[in-house]
Amino acid sequence: MRSGPTQADLAHLRIAGLHKAFGEFLAVDGVSLDISAGTLGTLLGPSGCGKTTTLRIVAGLEQPDSGRVELGGSVLCATGSPMIPPEGRRIGMVFQSYAVWPHMTAAENVAFPLQARKVFRSEIAGKVKEALRLVRLEAHADRYPGQLSGGQQQRVALARAIVFEPRLLLLDEPLSNLDASLREEMRIEIRSLQQRLGMTTLFVTHDQDEALSLSDTVAIMQRGRIVQAGRPRDVYERPTTPFVARFVGWKNFLRARVADSATVHVGDVPLALQSGGLSRGTEVDLCIRPEELFIRDASNGSDRDERELAGEVIAQLYKATHADLEVLVAGRMLSARVPASAEFVRGQPIFVRLAPEHVLMFPADTDLDP
Numbered sequence: 001m002r003s004g005p006t007q008a009d010l011a012h013l014r015i016a017g018l019h020k021a022f023g024e025f026l027a028v029d030g031v032s033l034d035i036s037a038g039t040l041g042t043l044l045g046p047s048g049c050g051k052t053t054t055l056r057i058v059a060g061l062e063q064p065d066s067g068r069v070e071l072g073g074s075v076l077c078a079t080g081s082p083m084i085p086p087e088g089r090r091i092g093m094v095f096q097s098y099a100v101w102p103h104m105t106a107a108e109n110v111a112f113p114l115q116a117r118k119v120f121r122s123e124i125a126g127k128v129k130e131a132l133r134l135v136r137l138e139a140h141a142d143r144y145p146g147q148l149s150g151g152q153q154q155r156v157a158l159a160r161a162i163v164f165e166p167r168l169l170l171l172d173e174p175l176s177n178l179d180a181s182l183r184e185e186m187r188i189e190i191r192s193l194q195q196r197l198g199m200t201t202l203f204v205t206h207d208q209d210e211a212l213s214l215s216d217t218v219a220i221m222q223r224g225r226i227v228q229a230g231r232p233r234d235v236y237e238r239p240t241t242p243f244v245a246r247f248v249g250w251k252n253f254l255r256a257r258v259a260d261s262a263t264v265h266v267g268d269v270p271l272a273l274q275s276g277g278l279s280r281g282t283e284v285d286l287c288i289r290p291e292e293l294f295i296r297d298a299s300n301g302s303d304r305d306e307r308e309l310a311g312e313v314i315a316q317l318y319k320a321t322h323a324d325l326e327v328l329v330a331g332r333m334l335s336a337r338v339p340a341s342a343e344f345v346r347g348q349p350i351f352v353r354l355a356p357e358h359v360l361m362f363p364a365d366t367d368l369d370p
């Protein structure tokens with residue numbers, strides 16, 4: 001096993017215009033994505049949006065109806081040309097289910113791809129040992145999967161995926177079956193291994209936290225399409241659709257209607273907010289993060305400010321560093337971050353101010369649940 005990437009190994013992944021239908025159903029609908037050599041890109045989206053199908057096409061386990069996949073300049077598949085079979089692609093893959101073989105020891109599992117690739121027997125032991133060392137399992141080489149924890153089995157799967165020095169690593173929700181603390185730990189391990197080996201990696205997850213913390217680039221998928229891609233921070237701070245906003249953690253949504261250039265109506269309540277050129281009468285979704293909602297008590301009979309909405313407290317959830325205040329405003333539940341020392345009571349009338357510079361306004365997405 002190498003200690004670091006060589007120039008020839010650095011492989012840029014280029015996916016262009018992939019389509020794949022199952023019967024009438026379009027599972028992948030024009031996916032294009034670039035992952036620079038040595039970086040980690042993530043497909044993030046809800047269950048059923050086409051992530052696994054995209055990954056399987058890249059791996060060669062599925063043939064696309066159209067589109068093209070290139071790795072390090074060589075074409076793996078393209079409309080009209082013969083497809084390179086999976087074993088000819090030098091791609092390592094880890095599945096959510098681990099898929100380690102129960103009747104083989106950890107070392108035998110890891111040796112398997114080398115044997116399948118007809119690597120000289122004299123080289124296999126050394127490579128297996130190094131791969132197991134990289135995933136910190138060298139002491140467990142002779143154990144069977146049944147004698148290993150879930151996290152350790154997942155590490156065997158990871159060692160097996162990297163032992164033949166793949167040019168690309170594909171990870172399909174590899175952490176979803178692990179408990180929360182182990183998931184965090186494995187997340188850090190995968191990222192550090194990927195960076196040390198300089199391995200181009202395509203990671204798939206439905207967990208926004210995982211995607212934002214692991215990735216160099218993140219692509220949000222919805223119904224077979226990539227709706228936004230970019231650096232995690234950019235996508236988080238500037239989502240371009242309400243779907244993306246919700247998916248990366250903008251919790252609060254209000255439906256409103258543009259009244260004039262400086263006012264929207266939430267229900268029949270006017271709220272001072274610039275409508276950014278949207279025409280009068282347009283239905284919009286207002287998105288705002290919990291830390292940009294400001295709550296004040298309304299039980300003393302004070303008047304509503306034009307930048308505020310009236311609501312009522314539903315619950316206050318203590319979180320050590322702060323508290324999450326759940327409030328009901330215009331028929332929607334909103335979540336605000338307040339100091340841990342705040343003492344709101346259920347049913348208490350409040351006013352909510354939306355920091356206008358932090359409100360995102362989109363034409364209403366009728367697909368978005370209220």
Ligand SMILES: Nc1ncnc2c1ncn2[C@@H]1O[C@H](COP(=O)(O)OP(=O)(O)O)[C@@H](O)[C@H]1O
Nearest residue numbers: 022025027045046047048049050051052053054
């Ligand atoms: N072999 C298949 N035959 C029919 N439908 C499939 C097949 N594979 C996937 N699908 C459908 O394609 C859609 C996308 O699936 P998938 O790529 O597994 O999504 P994800 O990994 O994002 O959850 C789903 O609706 C799924 O039911």
Ligand SMILES: [Mg+2]
Nearest residue numbers: 048051052053
């Ligand atoms: Mg999947």
